[in-house]
Amino acid sequence: MTAVTQETMSKELNADGLASDETRERWMVLGLCGPALFLIGIVMVVPVAWLFWLSAVGADGTLSMENYERLWQSKSYARIFLTTFQVAFVTTGICMLIGYPLTYMMAQLPRRAANIAMICVLLPFWTSLLVRTYAWLVLLQRKGLVNTWLIDAGIIDTPLRLVHNFTGNIIGMSQIMLPFLILPLYASMRAIDQDFVKAAANLGAGPFNAFWRVFLPLSLPGLFAGMLLVFVLSLGFFVTPVVLGGGRIIMVAMRIEKSISLYSNWGAASALAVVLLIMTLACLAVAAKLLKLDKSQSSSGGTEG
Amino acid sequence: MSAITNSRTALPITIRGVTKTYGDVYALDDVDLDVSSGEFITLLGPSGSGKTTLLMVLSGFNRPDCGSVMFGDKEVIRMSPHVRDVGMVFQNYALFPHMDVNNNVAFPLKLRKVGKAEIADRVKKALDLVKLDGLGERRISQLSGGQRQRVALARAIVFEPQILLMDEPLSALDKNLREHMQIELRRLHEMLGMTTVYVTHDQREALTMSDRVVVVNHGKLIQIDEPKQLYERPLSKFVASFIGESTFLPVTVDNDQAMLNGRSIKLAEAPASKDGDQLLLLRPEKLEILPGDGQGGDFNRFKGKVKDLVYQGESFLLYVDLDDGPEISLRSSTRREILDAVPDKGGEVTIGLHPEDTIVVSEDGS
Numbered sequence: 025m026t027a028v029t030q031e032t033m034s035k036e037l038n039a040d041g042l043a044s045d046e047t048r049e050r051w052m053v054l055g056l057c058g059p060a061l062f063l064i065g066i067v068m069v070v071p072v073a074w075l076f077w078l079s080a081v082g083a084d085g086t087l088s089m090e091n092y093e094r095l096w097q098s099k100s101y102a103r104i105f106l107t108t109f110q111v112a113f114v115t116t117g118i119c120m121l122i123g124y125p126l127t128y129m130m131a132q133l134p135r136r137a138a139n140i141a142m143i144c145v146l147l148p149f150w151t152s153l154l155v156r157t158y159a160w161l162v163l164l165q166r167k168g169l170v171n172t173w174l175i176d177a178g179i180i181d182t183p184l185r186l187v188h189n190f191t192g193n194i195i196g197m198s199q200i201m202l203p204f205l206i207l208p209l210y211a212s213m214r215a216i217d218q219d220f221v222k223a224a225a226n227l228g229a230g231p232f233n234a235f236w237r238v239f240l241p242l243s244l245p246g247l248f249a250g251m252l253l254v255f256v257l258s259l260g261f262f263v264t265p266v267v268l269g270g271g272r273i274i275m276v277a278m279r280i281e282k283s284i285s286l287y288s289n290w291g292a293a294s295a296l297a298v299v300l301l302i303m304t305l306a307c308l309a310v311a312a313k314l315l316k317l318d319k320s321q322s323s324s325g326g327t328e329g
Numbered sequence: 330m331s332a333i334t335n336s337r338t339a340l341p342i343t344i345r346g347v348t349k350t351y352g353d354v355y356a357l358d359d360v361d362l363d364v365s366s367g368e369f370i371t372l373l374g375p376s377g378s379g380k381t382t383l384l385m386v387l388s389g390f391n392r393p394d395c396g397s398v399m400f401g402d403k404e405v406i407r408m409s410p411h412v413r414d415v416g417m418v419f420q421n422y423a424l425f426p427h428m429d430v431n432n433n434v435a436f437p438l439k440l441r442k443v444g445k446a447e448i449a450d451r452v453k454k455a456l457d458l459v460k461l462d463g464l465g466e467r468r469i470s471q472l473s474g475g476q477r478q479r480v481a482l483a484r485a486i487v488f489e490p491q492i493l494l495m496d497e498p499l500s501a502l503d504k505n506l507r508e509h510m511q512i513e514l515r516r517l518h519e520m521l522g523m524t525t526v527y528v529t530h531d532q533r534e535a536l537t538m539s540d541r542v543v544v545v546n547h548g549k550l551i552q553i554d555e556p557k558q559l560y561e562r563p564l565s566k567f568v569a570s571f572i573g574e575s576t577f578l579p580v581t582v583d584n585d586q587a588m589l590n591g592r593s594i595k596l597a598e599a600p601a602s603k604d605g606d607q608l609l610l611l612r613p614e615k616l617e618i619l620p621g622d623g624q625g626g627d628f629n630r631f632k633g634k635v636k637d638l639v640y641q642g643e644s645f646l647l648y649v650d651l652d653d654g655p656e657i658s659l660r661s662s663t664r665r666e667i668l669d670a671v672p673d674k675g676g677e678v679t680i681g682l683h684p685e686d687t688i689v690v691s692e693d694g695s
Contacts, residue, residue: 222390223423225410227437227484234411237436241427 072301079294091295101279105299108275111193111265112258116205118198119254123205124247130206131213142210149203157267160196161187164268188270196268197261204257205250212246245315252311259304276300339367339524340401340491342387347396349382349548356382357393358548364526369518371527373535374545375571381496383545384528388494389413400492415492416485416523420500422477424469430456430480431465437488455487458517475506482514486521493523499534511537532572536560544568562598562688569610569690576657577608580689587689590653594629595684600691607689613646613660615686618670619679628681631657635676647671649678 082088095101130141148156163169164186171183186192216239224234262277269275276296283293342364349357356379364370372380385391387398389410398406405413424433431452438448456462459479469477478498485493498514499507515538518525529535535542536556544551544559544567552559552568563569566577580587585599589609600607619628633649636656645668647659659680661667672678 217421217423219419219421219423220425222410223417223419223425224436225390226388226413226415226417228411228414228440228488229436230409230411233440238425242425 075294075297075301078290079298081291083291091291092299094292095295095299101296104274104276104279105303107273108259108277108300109303111190111197111261111273111275112255114194115197115201115258116251116255118194119201119205120247120251122198123202123209123250127206127209127213130210131216145203145206148199153200153263154267156200157196157264160192160199160268164192164195187268189272190269192268192270193265193273196264197258200264201254201258204253205247208249208253209243209246212249213243216242248311248315252308252315255307256304259300259307338491339522341366341368342492342524342526343397343399344383344387345397345399347383347386347393347398349379349386349391349393355379355548357386357396360396360548360550362543362550362553364524367522367524369515369525369527369538369540371529371535371539371542372545373529373532373542373572376530378545379548380528380530380545382548384494384496384526387492387526388415388417414488414490415494416488416490417494418478418481418485418496418498420497422481422498424477424480424484426469428469429465430461430467430469430472433469433480434465434484434487436484441488451487452483455483458486459483474502475510478502478510482517486517486523491523493518493521493525495525495527497529498527500529500531507534508537514538536572544571546571561686563610563690566608566690566692569688574613574658574660576611576613576655577690578611578654578657580607580609581605582607582689594687594689595627596687596689597685600689607691610688610690611657611682612686613658616657616659616680616682617661618647618659618667619681620670626681628683629687631680631682633657633678633680635672635674635678637674638671645671647678649680 079091080087080089082090126145130138130145133141161168165171166183166185168186170186171180174180175183186195220238220242221234224238229237260277261275262281265273265275266278277300280293280296283289283296342362344360344362344364347357347360348355358379360379360383372383374380382391386393386396389405389408393406396406397404400413400415425436428436434452434455435448438451443451452465453462456465459482461476461479461483464472464476467476469480472480478501481498495514499510502510511534527535527538536559539556541553541555542559543553546567552564554562559568560572563572569575569577578589580589580594582588582600582604584604585596587594587596587600587607587609594609616631619626619630631649631651631654633651633654636648636650638648639646640663643663644660645663647661648656649659650656657680
């Protein structure tokens with residue numbers, strides 16, 4: 025049967041030529057992607073593979089798992105990972121609490137006003153990370169602006185410890201991460217048709233119910249995307265915890281830096297990096313699963329009509 | 330018979346002095362309208378005429394500058410949309426994409442704290458009513474345009490509102506489905522008996538479905554009449570030209586007597602409007618080709634030359650250059666004896682218009 029069909033197919037007008045055109049076109053598309061694929065191979069795949077290789081080489085230059093064994097055995101490493109995830113988690117939470125209402129307001133504003141608000145959000149984004157971090161140091165230190173104001177206003181008697189600790193680090197990181205949450209969330213909120221909220225009201229939903237049952241669920245994919253971005257970026261943060269943590273907050277990235285610059289131990293540093301990478305990927309995988317579930321619920325339709 | 334029966338009587342709507350301005354533009358200009366209990370009334374007008382604005386005032390999404398809206402004897406003008414208890418079908422349906430069909434339809438019932446078993450029962454009955462039984466588990470994205478339309482309708486009637494508002498609900502459907510849904514909506518209305526306000530810019534849809542049609546333009550209600558009256562006896566040039574095809578010939582009216590180029594025209598009814606320069610309305614399908622020399626019978630006669638004939642299957646359009654006027658068109662069925670009687674291009678033809686169909690309208694509708 026198949027043979028017969030194929031034979032008649034090849035006898036069709038121009039069938040062979042059209043088929044070979046199709047094949048050539050596919051190769052051409054692949055060819056156009058070639059340079060980019062090559063570049064990714066050179067700057068992404070090779071270094072990461074090298075990282076894995078380094079992490080599996082012991083001090084004597086032979087293959088060994090000693091770097092990982094040390095990570096596993098030493099309690100200090102566990103504490104570092106715990107701190108890193110704590111910082112990322114709290115930063116994400118605070119960004120969500122500040123970012124959601126702010127973005128909601130921006131999404132309700134007329135376009136012009138919303139654009140101005142968006143510029144205000146992005147302005148710090150365009151200034152150097154280091155400058156912003158040191159600015160926070162100036163604001164938050166013992167005799168910084170915040171403490172001086174609070175004491176002058178008579179709200180507190182002794183300066184608050186706002187910096188060189190967990191609090192200071194979280195304040196700085198949340199401010200730096202906020203735009204990463206706002207940008208995807210804003211896009212998703214703007215895509216929500218106002219008619220959905222109107223329909224909810226028409227069907228008897230007061231402002232709270234209309235938000236809770238209709239607007240919030242429809243904005244969740246954008247919120248999750250923003251939170252994921254903030255969380256993953258926070259896991260690898262270096263500059264802000266160094267400056268604002270005052271040595272009390274040690275995150276994985278800082279430990280990696282120390283291993284290399286202080287001890288020149290590339291194996292240990294690579295092992296740390298690999299573990300962080302795998303943990304991050306695991307987080308991504310879990311989140312992707314959650315996101316996907318949500319997407320199937322709210323995809324299409326949003327742009328409907 | 331239906332599950333969703335109207336245990337309560339449908340509420341009449343009374344609109345008085347509703348005005349809405351945007352800057353200098355009147356979206357609604359001192360609108361008065363009475364919709365009686367259980368009536369199907371259609372707001373018909375071109376885009377930007379104010380018809381949708383009026384619907385939004387009824388639903389509570391548009392706050393007018395002044396005026397009064399009563400549902401029954403309850404003033405609702407200052408009530409929020411969510412406490413007005415009116416059903417509404419949105420132009421784009423506005424079905425919640427994160428819920429399946431069942432949950433969309435159950436939404437208004439959940440908000441009204443209806444018991445679980447009763448919700449399931451009423452949702453099922455509403456879906457049966459719009460012929461969507463068995464599709465309750467579907468996601469909105471899996472539905473066709475016509476099915477979405479039905480879900481939107483089910484959701485708007487499931488909580489038994491006494492007033493139903495529809496904002497161009499069929500405009501997104503293709504022609505066949507639209508005509509089918511028109512009939513179905515009409516039947517559903519007869520069954521449920523809700524007072525219905527329907528907005529459309531499609532004149533045929535308005536004529537097909539409504540008890541009465543309100544022609545809206547520039548924020549004013551131009552004419553309110555039953556479909557037949559509106560089509561056969563338009564009061565102004567705007568209504569006559571917006572509904573149906575039309576050509577106008579200038580006439581002068583004096584003492585209920587209309588004169589066209591110095592000839593008197595037979596009218597069955599005196600012109601509705603005052604003396605002066607007015608317009609004679611010619612509708613293509615009201616004209617007929619008079620046989621032979623065109624004598625005999627009680628007709629207003631127009632002589633001209635055949636310019637063109639366009640064959641359209643069940644009917645044809647004949648363009649005729651009037652001897653003492655502009656080009657007019659005539660539509661007739663393609664029955665053999667009619668088609669055979671049409672002279673060739675350039676030939677003389679006499680066209681007749683029955684006095685009953687001879688309508689004189691004013692330019693401005695005053």
